[in-house]
Amino acid sequence: MPTKKKILIVEDDQFTVKLYSNLLADAGFDIISTPIASQALELAKREKPDLMIMDLMLTDGNGFEVIKEIRQDARLKKIPIITLSNLGQETDINEAIKKGSNKYFVKSNTRFEEVVEAVKELIKK
Amino acid sequence: MLIIPFYPANRQSAKFGQITGVCYNICESKKTKNMRNPTFPEITKEVGHFIDSLGDGVLVVNKGGIALDCNRAICNILGYKGKNDLIKHPALTLLSPTDAEGVPITKKNAVLFDSINNGKKIVNTIRQFIKKDGTRIWASLTTTPLKDKHNKTEGAIMVIRDVTKEKQQEEYRTDFAHIASHSLRTPLGNVMWAIEYLLSNQPGQLNDKQKSYLDDSYKTLKNMNRLVNDLLSVTNMPYKKIRPNWQKVNVADVYSKVYNDLQYYAQAHNVTIELANKAPEYFIKADENHVRNIIQNIIENAIRYAFNKSAIKINFEKEGKYTIFSCSNLGIGIPENKKKFIFAKFFRANNAVNKEGDGTGLGLYITKELVTLNKGKIWFESEENKTTIFFIQFLTF
Numbered sequence: 001m002p003t004k005k006k007i008l009i010v011e012d013d014q015f016t017v018k019l020y021s022n023l024l025a026d027a028g029f030d031i032i033s034t035p036i037a038s039q040a041l042e043l044a045k046r047e048k049p050d051l052m053i054m055d056l057m058l059t060d061g062n063g064f065e066v067i068k069e070i071r072q073d074a075r076l077k078k079i080p081i082i083t084l085s086n087l088g089q090e091t092d093i094n095e096a097i098k099k100g101s102n103k104y105f106v107k108s109n110t111r112f113e114e115v116v117e118a119v120k121e122l123i124k125k
Numbered sequence: 126m127l128i129i130p131f132y133p134a135n136r137q138s139a140k141f142g143q144i145t146g147v148c149y150n151i152c153e154s155k156k157t158k159n160m161r162n163p164t165f166p167e168i169t170k171e172v173g174h175f176i177d178s179l180g181d182g183v184l185v186v187n188k189g190g191i192a193l194d195c196n197r198a199i200c201n202i203l204g205y206k207g208k209n210d211l212i213k214h215p216a217l218t219l220l221s222p223t224d225a226e227g228v229p230i231t232k233k234n235a236v237l238f239d240s241i242n243n244g245k246k247i248v249n250t251i252r253q254f255i256k257k258d259g260t261r262i263w264a265s266l267t268t269t270p271l272k273d274k275h276n277k278t279e280g281a282i283m284v285i286r287d288v289t290k291e292k293q294q295e296e297y298r299t300d301f302a303h304i305a306s307h308s309l310r311t312p313l314g315n316v317m318w319a320i321e322y323l324l325s326n327q328p329g330q331l332n333d334k335q336k337s338y339l340d341d342s343y344k345t346l347k348n349m350n351r352l353v354n355d356l357l358s359v360t361n362m363p364y365k366k367i368r369p370n371w372q373k374v375n376v377a378d379v380y381s382k383v384y385n386d387l388q389y390y391a392q393a394h395n396v397t398i399e400l401a402n403k404a405p406e407y408f409i410k411a412d413e414n415h416v417r418n419i420i421q422n423i424i425e426n427a428i429r430y431a432f433n434k435s436a437i438k439i440n441f442e443k444e445g446k447y448t449i450f451s452c453s454n455l456g457i458g459i460p461e462n463k464k465k466f467i468f469a470k471f472f473r474a475n476n477a478v479n480k481e482g483d484g485t486g487l488g489l490y491i492t493k494e495l496v497t498l499n500k501g502k503i504w505f506e507s508e509e510n511k512t513t514i515f516f517i518q519f520l521t522f
Binding site: 013015016019022023026057086087088089090091094106107108109110111112113114 | 216299302303306307313314315317318319321322327328353354357368370382385386414423446
Protein backbone atom coordinates (compact mmCIF):
# COMPACT_ATOMS: atom_id res chain seq x y z
CA MET A 1 0.00 0.00 0.00
CA PRO A 2 1.51 3.36 -1.00
CA THR A 3 2.43 5.75 1.82
CA LYS A 4 0.00 8.58 2.34
CA LYS A 5 1.24 12.05 1.41
CA LYS A 6 1.81 14.29 4.41
CA ILE A 7 0.42 17.80 4.78
CA LEU A 8 1.57 20.31 7.38
CA ILE A 9 -1.12 22.82 8.38
CA VAL A 10 0.04 26.04 10.03
CA GLU A 11 -3.15 27.54 11.47
CA ASP A 12 -4.08 28.92 14.89
CA ASP A 13 -7.87 28.55 14.75
CA GLN A 14 -8.76 25.18 16.24
CA PHE A 15 -12.08 24.84 14.41
CA THR A 16 -10.33 25.52 11.10
CA VAL A 17 -7.65 22.91 11.88
CA LYS A 18 -10.29 20.33 12.79
CA LEU A 19 -12.16 21.06 9.57
CA TYR A 20 -9.07 20.90 7.33
CA SER A 21 -7.87 17.75 9.05
CA ASN A 22 -11.19 15.94 8.52
CA LEU A 23 -11.63 17.11 4.94
CA LEU A 24 -8.05 16.35 3.92
CA ALA A 25 -7.97 13.04 5.79
CA ASP A 26 -11.13 12.03 3.88
CA ALA A 27 -9.30 12.95 0.68
CA GLY A 28 -6.54 10.48 1.64
CA PHE A 29 -3.82 12.62 3.24
CA ASP A 30 -1.90 12.42 6.52
CA ILE A 31 -2.19 15.61 8.52
CA ILE A 32 0.12 17.30 11.00
CA SER A 33 -0.49 20.78 12.31
CA THR A 34 0.84 23.57 14.45
CA PRO A 35 -0.81 26.79 15.58
CA ILE A 36 2.58 28.44 16.18
CA ALA A 37 4.42 30.25 13.40
CA SER A 38 7.81 29.90 15.11
CA GLN A 39 7.42 26.09 15.27
CA ALA A 40 6.46 25.70 11.63
CA LEU A 41 10.03 25.68 10.33
CA GLU A 42 11.26 23.11 12.86
CA LEU A 43 8.24 20.89 12.27
CA ALA A 44 8.77 21.10 8.50
CA LYS A 45 12.46 20.09 8.91
CA ARG A 46 11.54 17.15 11.15
CA GLU A 47 8.46 15.86 9.38
CA LYS A 48 9.38 16.68 5.75
CA PRO A 49 5.80 17.28 4.58
CA ASP A 50 4.84 16.90 0.92
CA LEU A 51 2.89 20.16 1.09
CA MET A 52 2.15 22.97 3.52
CA ILE A 53 -1.07 24.88 4.09
CA MET A 54 -0.43 28.29 5.61
CA ASP A 55 -2.61 30.83 7.32
CA LEU A 56 -1.26 34.39 7.29
CA MET A 57 -2.50 35.94 10.52
CA LEU A 58 -1.11 33.76 13.29
CA THR A 59 -1.09 34.51 17.00
CA ASP A 60 2.69 34.68 17.33
CA GLY A 61 3.66 36.06 13.94
CA ASN A 62 2.74 36.38 10.35
CA GLY A 63 2.60 33.64 7.78
CA PHE A 64 4.40 35.75 5.17
CA GLU A 65 7.63 35.37 7.17
CA VAL A 66 7.18 31.61 7.51
CA ILE A 67 6.76 31.30 3.73
CA LYS A 68 9.88 33.40 3.19
CA GLU A 69 11.91 31.30 5.65
CA ILE A 70 10.78 28.05 4.01
CA ARG A 71 11.85 29.36 0.61
CA GLN A 72 15.25 30.38 2.00
CA ASP A 73 15.98 26.97 3.51
CA ALA A 74 17.79 24.67 1.07
CA ARG A 75 16.13 21.54 2.49
CA LEU A 76 12.60 22.93 2.49
CA LYS A 77 12.43 25.34 -0.40
CA LYS A 78 10.81 22.88 -2.81
CA ILE A 79 7.81 22.12 -0.57
CA PRO A 80 4.66 23.40 -2.28
CA ILE A 81 2.79 25.95 -0.18
CA ILE A 82 -0.90 26.80 -0.36
CA THR A 83 -1.95 29.95 1.44
CA LEU A 84 -5.46 29.70 2.83
CA SER A 85 -6.34 33.02 4.36
CA ASN A 86 -9.23 35.35 4.73
CA LEU A 87 -7.12 38.35 3.83
CA GLY A 88 -8.54 39.07 0.42
CA GLN A 89 -6.77 42.27 -0.57
CA GLU A 90 -4.63 42.16 -3.69
CA THR A 91 -1.62 43.47 -1.76
CA ASP A 92 -1.81 40.47 0.61
CA ILE A 93 -2.28 38.00 -2.23
CA ASN A 94 0.61 39.47 -4.23
CA GLU A 95 2.84 39.56 -1.15
CA ALA A 96 2.22 35.87 -0.35
CA ILE A 97 2.89 34.86 -3.97
CA LYS A 98 6.02 37.03 -4.03
CA LYS A 99 7.29 35.38 -0.85
CA GLY A 100 6.87 31.97 -2.48
CA SER A 101 3.34 30.68 -2.00
CA ASN A 102 2.30 28.47 -4.94
CA LYS A 103 -1.44 29.10 -4.59
CA TYR A 104 -3.58 31.53 -2.66
CA PHE A 105 -7.21 30.99 -1.70
CA VAL A 106 -9.50 33.37 0.14
CA LYS A 107 -11.15 30.80 2.40
CA SER A 108 -14.68 32.09 2.53
CA ASN A 109 -14.74 32.52 -1.27
CA THR A 110 -13.47 29.02 -2.02
CA ARG A 111 -15.10 25.62 -1.92
CA PHE A 112 -13.01 23.04 -0.14
CA GLU A 113 -13.06 20.78 -3.21
CA GLU A 114 -10.99 23.41 -5.01
CA VAL A 115 -8.39 23.26 -2.26
CA VAL A 116 -8.25 19.47 -2.44
CA GLU A 117 -7.80 19.69 -6.23
CA ALA A 118 -4.97 22.19 -5.78
CA VAL A 119 -3.31 19.98 -3.14
CA LYS A 120 -3.44 16.96 -5.47
CA GLU A 121 -2.13 18.97 -8.41
CA LEU A 122 0.81 20.45 -6.48
CA ILE A 123 1.79 17.16 -4.86
CA LYS A 124 1.75 15.43 -8.28
CA LYS A 125 4.26 17.95 -9.64
CA MET B 126 7.16 89.02 -18.39
CA LEU B 127 5.49 86.92 -15.73
CA ILE B 128 4.12 83.47 -16.44
CA ILE B 129 2.52 81.22 -13.85
CA PRO B 130 1.23 78.09 -15.49
CA PHE B 131 -0.46 75.40 -13.35
CA TYR B 132 0.15 71.80 -14.22
CA PRO B 133 -2.11 69.44 -12.36
CA ALA B 134 -0.24 66.15 -12.40
CA ASN B 135 -3.35 64.13 -12.94
CA ARG B 136 -7.08 64.39 -12.48
CA GLN B 137 -6.85 63.19 -8.90
CA SER B 138 -4.50 65.97 -7.83
CA ALA B 139 -6.40 68.49 -9.94
CA LYS B 140 -9.35 67.91 -7.63
CA PHE B 141 -7.32 69.24 -4.74
CA GLY B 142 -6.05 72.13 -6.85
CA GLN B 143 -2.48 71.08 -6.34
CA ILE B 144 0.14 73.18 -8.02
CA THR B 145 2.92 71.14 -9.50
CA GLY B 146 4.84 73.69 -11.52
CA VAL B 147 5.55 77.39 -11.41
CA CYS B 148 7.66 79.56 -13.71
CA TYR B 149 9.51 82.62 -12.54
CA ASN B 150 10.53 85.80 -14.15
CA ILE B 151 14.12 86.81 -14.00
CA CYS B 152 15.41 89.52 -11.67
CA GLU B 153 17.69 89.82 -8.69
CA SER B 154 17.19 89.50 -4.92
CA LYS B 155 19.23 90.95 -2.08
CA LYS B 156 18.35 88.30 0.48
CA THR B 157 20.16 85.43 -1.12
CA LYS B 158 22.16 87.26 -3.74
CA ASN B 159 25.46 85.66 -2.80
CA MET B 160 24.02 82.14 -3.09
CA ARG B 161 22.56 82.28 -6.53
CA ASN B 162 23.79 82.47 -10.03
CA PRO B 163 23.24 86.00 -11.38
CA THR B 164 20.83 84.62 -13.93
CA PHE B 165 18.88 82.54 -11.39
CA PRO B 166 15.11 82.81 -11.78
CA GLU B 167 13.69 85.10 -9.09
CA ILE B 168 10.29 85.43 -7.43
CA THR B 169 8.81 88.88 -7.85
CA LYS B 170 6.84 90.51 -5.07
CA GLU B 171 3.53 89.79 -6.82
CA VAL B 172 4.33 86.16 -7.34
CA GLY B 173 5.59 86.00 -3.74
CA HIS B 174 2.22 87.19 -2.43
CA PHE B 175 0.46 84.71 -4.62
CA ILE B 176 2.66 81.81 -3.52
CA ASP B 177 2.23 82.82 0.13
CA SER B 178 -1.52 82.42 -0.26
CA LEU B 179 -1.18 78.77 -1.31
CA GLY B 180 -1.98 75.82 0.93
CA ASP B 181 0.85 73.73 -0.54
CA GLY B 182 4.38 74.39 0.67
CA VAL B 183 6.81 75.86 -1.86
CA LEU B 184 10.56 75.76 -1.44
CA VAL B 185 12.97 77.18 -4.01
CA VAL B 186 16.51 75.77 -3.95
CA ASN B 187 19.70 76.39 -5.88
CA LYS B 188 21.46 73.57 -7.66
CA GLY B 189 23.32 72.69 -4.47
CA GLY B 190 19.98 72.08 -2.77
CA ILE B 191 20.20 75.19 -0.54
CA ALA B 192 16.88 76.91 0.21
CA LEU B 193 16.72 80.33 -1.40
CA ASP B 194 13.10 81.18 -0.88
CA CYS B 195 9.86 79.65 0.36
CA ASN B 196 6.27 80.44 1.19
CA ARG B 197 4.41 80.58 4.53
CA ALA B 198 2.73 77.22 4.01
CA ILE B 199 6.03 75.34 4.07
CA CYS B 200 6.88 76.96 7.41
CA ASN B 201 3.53 75.82 8.82
CA ILE B 202 3.88 72.33 7.36
CA LEU B 203 7.37 71.86 8.84
CA GLY B 204 6.65 73.75 12.07
CA TYR B 205 9.04 76.70 11.60
CA LYS B 206 8.21 80.22 12.75
CA GLY B 207 9.29 82.09 9.65
CA LYS B 208 10.97 81.88 6.30
CA ASN B 209 14.34 82.94 7.71
CA ASP B 210 14.50 79.63 9.63
CA LEU B 211 14.58 77.83 6.31
CA ILE B 212 16.43 80.08 3.92
CA LYS B 213 20.13 79.34 3.39
CA HIS B 214 19.73 75.84 4.87
CA PRO B 215 20.11 72.65 2.82
CA ALA B 216 16.69 71.28 1.86
CA LEU B 217 17.69 67.73 2.84
CA THR B 218 18.60 68.91 6.36
CA LEU B 219 15.35 70.81 6.71
CA LEU B 220 13.19 67.94 5.54
CA SER B 221 15.16 64.84 6.71
CA PRO B 222 13.30 62.83 4.09
CA THR B 223 12.72 59.10 4.14
CA ASP B 224 10.91 57.02 1.57
CA ALA B 225 7.48 55.45 2.19
CA GLU B 226 9.16 52.52 4.01
CA GLY B 227 11.18 54.83 6.27
CA VAL B 228 14.55 54.42 4.49
CA PRO B 229 16.49 57.71 4.67
CA ILE B 230 16.92 59.64 1.43
CA THR B 231 20.42 60.90 0.65
CA LYS B 232 21.74 63.30 -1.95
CA LYS B 233 22.33 60.30 -4.23
CA ASN B 234 18.71 59.21 -4.43
CA ALA B 235 16.85 62.46 -3.69
CA VAL B 236 14.28 63.33 -6.34
CA LEU B 237 15.32 66.96 -5.84
CA PHE B 238 18.78 66.27 -7.25
CA ASP B 239 17.39 63.93 -9.89
CA SER B 240 15.27 66.85 -11.00
CA ILE B 241 18.20 69.31 -10.94
CA ASN B 242 20.80 67.02 -12.53
CA ASN B 243 18.55 65.68 -15.26
CA GLY B 244 16.44 68.77 -15.84
CA LYS B 245 13.19 66.85 -15.40
CA LYS B 246 10.02 67.43 -13.46
CA ILE B 247 9.15 64.66 -10.99
CA VAL B 248 5.56 64.53 -9.87
CA ASN B 249 3.90 63.30 -6.67
CA THR B 250 6.67 61.32 -4.99
CA ILE B 251 5.49 60.14 -1.59
CA ARG B 252 7.95 60.93 1.20
CA GLN B 253 8.03 61.20 4.97
CA PHE B 254 9.59 64.40 6.37
CA ILE B 255 10.57 65.22 9.93
CA LYS B 256 9.15 68.44 11.33
CA LYS B 257 11.12 70.82 13.53
CA ASP B 258 9.54 69.27 16.65
CA GLY B 259 10.63 65.78 15.56
CA THR B 260 7.21 64.47 14.47
CA ARG B 261 6.81 62.86 11.08
CA ILE B 262 4.55 63.94 8.28
CA TRP B 263 3.64 62.29 4.99
CA ALA B 264 4.04 64.49 1.95
CA SER B 265 3.53 64.40 -1.76
CA LEU B 266 6.51 66.07 -3.37
CA THR B 267 6.79 67.53 -6.84
CA THR B 268 10.09 68.96 -8.04
CA THR B 269 10.44 71.11 -11.12
CA PRO B 270 13.83 72.26 -12.43
CA LEU B 271 14.29 76.01 -12.65
CA LYS B 272 16.09 77.12 -15.75
CA ASP B 273 17.77 80.36 -16.60
CA LYS B 274 17.36 82.24 -19.88
CA HIS B 275 20.00 79.99 -21.47
CA ASN B 276 17.90 76.97 -20.51
CA LYS B 277 20.50 75.86 -17.98
CA THR B 278 19.19 74.31 -14.76
CA GLU B 279 20.07 76.55 -11.85
CA GLY B 280 17.96 75.01 -9.13
CA ALA B 281 14.52 73.62 -8.53
CA ILE B 282 11.20 74.42 -7.03
CA MET B 283 9.75 71.92 -4.62
CA VAL B 284 6.02 71.83 -4.04
CA ILE B 285 5.14 69.93 -0.90
CA ARG B 286 1.62 68.86 -0.04
CA ASP B 287 0.97 67.53 3.44
CA VAL B 288 -0.91 64.24 2.92
CA THR B 289 -0.61 62.99 6.52
CA LYS B 290 -4.39 62.98 7.06
CA GLU B 291 -5.02 61.12 3.79
CA LYS B 292 -2.30 58.60 4.73
CA GLN B 293 -3.82 58.07 8.19
CA GLN B 294 -7.24 57.55 6.64
CA GLU B 295 -5.72 55.06 4.20
CA GLU B 296 -4.13 53.22 7.13
CA TYR B 297 -7.46 53.14 8.99
CA ARG B 298 -9.14 51.74 5.88
CA THR B 299 -6.43 49.09 5.49
CA ASP B 300 -6.70 48.16 9.17
CA PHE B 301 -10.48 47.98 8.89
CA ALA B 302 -10.24 45.81 5.79
CA HIS B 303 -7.78 43.47 7.55
CA ILE B 304 -9.87 43.17 10.68
CA ALA B 305 -13.12 42.82 8.76
CA SER B 306 -11.56 40.29 6.40
CA HIS B 307 -10.21 38.14 9.16
CA SER B 308 -12.83 38.51 11.85
CA LEU B 309 -15.89 38.26 9.62
CA ARG B 310 -14.72 35.86 6.98
CA THR B 311 -13.06 33.29 9.26
CA PRO B 312 -16.21 32.15 11.08
CA LEU B 313 -18.25 32.45 7.89
CA GLY B 314 -15.81 30.39 5.86
CA ASN B 315 -15.49 27.74 8.54
CA VAL B 316 -19.22 27.25 8.94
CA MET B 317 -19.74 27.16 5.16
CA TRP B 318 -17.06 24.49 4.78
CA ALA B 319 -18.51 22.52 7.67
CA ILE B 320 -21.94 22.60 5.98
CA GLU B 321 -20.41 21.64 2.61
CA TYR B 322 -18.77 18.71 4.38
CA LEU B 323 -22.05 17.60 5.95
CA LEU B 324 -23.94 18.03 2.66
CA SER B 325 -21.36 15.86 0.89
CA ASN B 326 -22.68 12.94 3.02
CA GLN B 327 -19.10 11.88 3.79
CA PRO B 328 -19.60 12.00 7.56
CA GLY B 329 -22.98 10.21 7.24
CA GLN B 330 -26.21 10.15 5.26
CA LEU B 331 -28.56 13.10 5.91
CA ASN B 332 -32.33 12.83 5.85
CA ASP B 333 -34.37 15.27 3.71
CA LYS B 334 -35.29 17.53 6.63
CA GLN B 335 -31.67 17.82 7.79
CA LYS B 336 -30.52 18.46 4.24
CA SER B 337 -33.16 21.15 3.72
CA TYR B 338 -32.10 23.03 6.90
CA LEU B 339 -28.45 22.83 5.93
CA ASP B 340 -29.22 24.02 2.37
CA ASP B 341 -31.04 27.06 3.76
CA SER B 342 -28.25 27.77 6.24
CA TYR B 343 -25.68 27.55 3.46
CA LYS B 344 -27.68 29.92 1.28
CA THR B 345 -27.94 32.46 4.12
CA LEU B 346 -24.22 32.28 4.83
CA LYS B 347 -23.41 32.65 1.13
CA ASN B 348 -25.47 35.84 1.07
CA MET B 349 -23.73 37.15 4.13
CA ASN B 350 -20.35 36.35 2.63
CA ARG B 351 -21.35 38.22 -0.50
CA LEU B 352 -22.29 41.21 1.61
CA VAL B 353 -18.92 41.13 3.41
CA ASN B 354 -17.08 40.85 0.06
CA ASP B 355 -19.07 43.70 -1.47
CA LEU B 356 -18.53 45.99 1.49
CA LEU B 357 -14.80 45.28 1.52
CA SER B 358 -14.53 45.89 -2.24
CA VAL B 359 -16.38 49.16 -1.97
CA THR B 360 -14.24 50.23 1.00
CA ASN B 361 -11.10 49.74 -1.03
CA MET B 362 -12.12 50.55 -4.56
CA PRO B 363 -12.04 54.35 -4.70
CA TYR B 364 -8.88 54.66 -2.66
CA LYS B 365 -6.66 51.81 -3.65
CA LYS B 366 -4.84 51.67 -6.90
CA ILE B 367 -6.09 48.25 -7.91
CA ARG B 368 -4.12 47.14 -10.92
CA PRO B 369 -5.07 44.05 -12.88
CA ASN B 370 -2.55 41.25 -12.81
CA TRP B 371 -2.62 40.77 -16.59
CA GLN B 372 -2.72 37.10 -17.50
CA LYS B 373 -3.76 34.77 -20.29
CA VAL B 374 -7.09 33.62 -18.91
CA ASN B 375 -9.10 30.70 -20.22
CA VAL B 376 -12.66 31.96 -19.76
CA ALA B 377 -14.08 28.45 -20.07
CA ASP B 378 -12.05 27.40 -17.01
CA VAL B 379 -13.21 30.42 -15.05
CA TYR B 380 -16.80 29.80 -16.10
CA SER B 381 -16.71 26.16 -15.00
CA LYS B 382 -15.44 27.20 -11.53
CA VAL B 383 -18.20 29.79 -11.24
CA TYR B 384 -20.73 27.25 -12.52
CA ASN B 385 -19.70 24.79 -9.77
CA ASP B 386 -19.79 27.54 -7.17
CA LEU B 387 -23.30 28.57 -8.08
CA GLN B 388 -24.91 25.15 -8.28
CA TYR B 389 -26.40 25.29 -4.77
CA TYR B 390 -27.58 28.82 -5.36
CA ALA B 391 -29.23 27.96 -8.70
CA GLN B 392 -30.90 24.87 -7.24
CA ALA B 393 -32.22 26.92 -4.33
CA HIS B 394 -33.81 29.35 -6.83
CA ASN B 395 -35.07 26.49 -8.99
CA VAL B 396 -33.27 27.66 -12.12
CA THR B 397 -30.74 25.98 -14.40
CA ILE B 398 -27.56 27.40 -15.94
CA GLU B 399 -26.99 26.44 -19.56
CA LEU B 400 -23.99 27.09 -21.73
CA ALA B 401 -25.00 27.76 -25.37
CA ASN B 402 -21.82 26.56 -27.05
CA LYS B 403 -19.91 23.77 -25.36
CA ALA B 404 -17.22 25.47 -23.19
CA PRO B 405 -15.10 26.98 -25.96
CA GLU B 406 -11.43 27.58 -25.15
CA TYR B 407 -11.38 31.32 -25.47
CA PHE B 408 -8.36 33.09 -24.04
CA ILE B 409 -8.66 36.64 -22.84
CA LYS B 410 -6.20 39.18 -21.47
CA ALA B 411 -7.35 40.09 -17.97
CA ASP B 412 -6.90 39.46 -14.25
CA GLU B 413 -8.26 35.97 -13.55
CA ASN B 414 -9.60 36.86 -10.10
CA HIS B 415 -11.39 39.89 -11.50
CA VAL B 416 -12.89 37.83 -14.34
CA ARG B 417 -14.15 35.31 -11.83
CA ASN B 418 -15.78 38.06 -9.76
CA ILE B 419 -17.31 39.65 -12.84
CA ILE B 420 -18.78 36.42 -14.24
CA GLN B 421 -19.95 35.29 -10.81
CA ASN B 422 -21.69 38.60 -10.05
CA ILE B 423 -23.51 38.63 -13.38
CA ILE B 424 -24.68 35.01 -13.19
CA GLU B 425 -25.65 35.38 -9.52
CA ASN B 426 -27.79 38.38 -10.42
CA ALA B 427 -29.36 36.47 -13.30
CA ILE B 428 -30.27 33.64 -10.91
CA ARG B 429 -31.61 35.97 -8.24
CA TYR B 430 -34.01 37.81 -10.52
CA ALA B 431 -35.05 34.91 -12.79
CA PHE B 432 -38.52 33.39 -12.84
CA ASN B 433 -39.00 30.03 -11.17
CA LYS B 434 -38.06 27.01 -13.33
CA SER B 435 -36.43 29.17 -16.01
CA ALA B 436 -32.96 28.80 -17.55
CA ILE B 437 -29.98 31.16 -17.38
CA LYS B 438 -28.25 31.12 -20.76
CA ILE B 439 -24.53 31.76 -21.06
CA ASN B 440 -22.64 32.39 -24.24
CA PHE B 441 -19.08 33.24 -25.29
CA GLU B 442 -18.31 34.65 -28.70
CA LYS B 443 -15.25 35.99 -30.43
CA GLU B 444 -15.69 39.29 -32.23
CA GLY B 445 -12.46 40.50 -33.81
CA LYS B 446 -10.03 41.39 -31.05
CA TYR B 447 -12.71 41.02 -28.38
CA THR B 448 -14.38 38.12 -26.61
CA ILE B 449 -17.95 38.76 -25.56
CA PHE B 450 -19.50 37.00 -22.59
CA SER B 451 -23.26 37.20 -22.35
CA CYS B 452 -25.72 36.02 -19.74
CA SER B 453 -29.48 36.12 -20.23
CA ASN B 454 -32.38 35.30 -17.97
CA LEU B 455 -36.12 35.32 -18.14
CA GLY B 456 -37.21 37.27 -15.12
CA ILE B 457 -38.37 40.52 -13.56
CA GLY B 458 -36.11 42.66 -15.81
CA ILE B 459 -35.05 46.27 -15.30
CA PRO B 460 -37.75 48.99 -15.43
CA GLU B 461 -37.13 51.48 -18.24
CA ASN B 462 -36.85 54.49 -15.93
CA LYS B 463 -34.28 52.73 -13.69
CA LYS B 464 -31.89 51.60 -16.40
CA LYS B 465 -29.62 54.62 -16.13
CA PHE B 466 -29.02 53.97 -12.41
CA ILE B 467 -28.30 50.29 -12.67
CA PHE B 468 -24.49 50.58 -12.22
CA ALA B 469 -24.75 53.17 -9.43
CA LYS B 470 -23.49 52.34 -5.93
CA PHE B 471 -26.20 51.02 -3.54
CA PHE B 472 -28.91 51.27 -6.20
CA ARG B 473 -31.64 48.63 -6.26
CA ALA B 474 -34.76 48.88 -8.43
CA ASN B 475 -38.09 48.48 -6.60
CA ASN B 476 -39.02 45.28 -8.40
CA ALA B 477 -35.62 43.81 -7.39
CA VAL B 478 -36.17 44.72 -3.72
CA ASN B 479 -39.62 43.14 -3.82
CA LYS B 480 -38.35 39.92 -5.31
CA GLU B 481 -35.13 39.53 -3.28
CA GLY B 482 -34.76 41.55 -0.11
CA ASP B 483 -31.18 40.57 0.60
CA GLY B 484 -29.22 42.34 -2.19
CA THR B 485 -26.63 44.98 -1.37
CA GLY B 486 -26.96 47.18 -4.47
CA LEU B 487 -23.20 46.92 -4.86
CA GLY B 488 -22.76 43.94 -7.19
CA LEU B 489 -23.20 45.72 -10.51
CA TYR B 490 -21.26 48.77 -9.34
CA ILE B 491 -18.29 46.55 -8.43
CA THR B 492 -18.68 44.53 -11.62
CA LYS B 493 -18.56 47.64 -13.80
CA GLU B 494 -15.48 48.95 -11.94
CA LEU B 495 -13.69 45.62 -12.45
CA VAL B 496 -14.68 45.43 -16.12
CA THR B 497 -13.34 48.95 -16.69
CA LEU B 498 -10.10 48.12 -14.84
CA ASN B 499 -9.62 45.22 -17.24
CA LYS B 500 -10.17 47.48 -20.26
CA GLY B 501 -13.51 45.88 -20.99
CA LYS B 502 -17.05 47.10 -21.53
CA ILE B 503 -20.35 46.14 -19.98
CA TRP B 504 -23.86 46.83 -21.25
CA PHE B 505 -27.30 45.27 -21.13
CA GLU B 506 -30.65 44.90 -22.86
CA SER B 507 -33.73 44.41 -20.72
CA GLU B 508 -37.49 44.42 -20.88
CA GLU B 509 -39.51 44.30 -17.67
CA ASN B 510 -40.89 40.83 -16.93
CA LYS B 511 -39.17 39.45 -19.98
CA THR B 512 -35.58 38.80 -21.02
CA THR B 513 -32.53 40.60 -19.64
CA ILE B 514 -29.13 40.09 -21.25
CA PHE B 515 -25.86 41.41 -19.86
CA PHE B 516 -22.89 41.61 -22.23
CA ILE B 517 -19.26 41.94 -21.22
CA GLN B 518 -16.53 42.60 -23.72
CA PHE B 519 -13.05 41.36 -22.80
CA LEU B 520 -9.78 41.73 -24.71
CA THR B 521 -8.96 38.52 -26.59
CA PHE B 522 -5.46 37.27 -25.78
